[in-house]
Amino acid sequence: MHFYPEPWVQATTLDSGELILIESRSGTMYQGNSTAGRMWQALVELNGDETAVSREVAAMFGIDADRARRDLLTWLDELVDLGIVRAE
Numbered sequence: 001m002h003f004y005p006e007p008w009v010q011a012t013t014l015d016s017g018e019l020i021l022i023e024s025r026s027g028t029m030y031q032g033n034s035t036a037g038r039m040w041q042a043l044v045e046l047n048g049d050e051t052a053v054s055r056e057v058a059a060m061f062g063i064d065a066d067r068a069r070r071d072l073l074t075w076l077d078e079l080v081d082l083g084i085v086r087a088e
Contacts, residue, residue: 002048003076003085011044013037021084030082035061039075048085050076 005011012020017034032040038060039053046052050072058068079085 001050002088003043003050003053003080004048004088005044005085006083009084011040013041023083030084036075039072043076043085048088 006023008024010022010024012022014020014037017037019032019034019037019040021030021032021040022028023030039057042053042056042060046056050069054065054069054072057063057072058065061068063071076085076087080087
């Protein structure tokens with residue numbers, strides 16, 4: 001499965017690594033910690049490929065692949081529910 005940022009979402013990563021997402025249709029801002037910032041960066045760089053992003057997250061944080069996949073999918077499901085990303 002692939003996950004893609006919606007076109008109405010603007011993302012910024014702060015110097016601290018924290019992630020700021022702005023949903024421009026409503027003006028709602030969402031903030032994530034540096035872990036979210038790194039996962040978002042991997043999501044964009046790896047064209048939303050869930051498998052590739054899971055592997056990257058596992059390598060980034062030194063965790064096993066199954067845990068990385070579960071954590072990533074939990075986060076992505078929340079972003080889908082918020083209208084930040086879409087799953088295809």
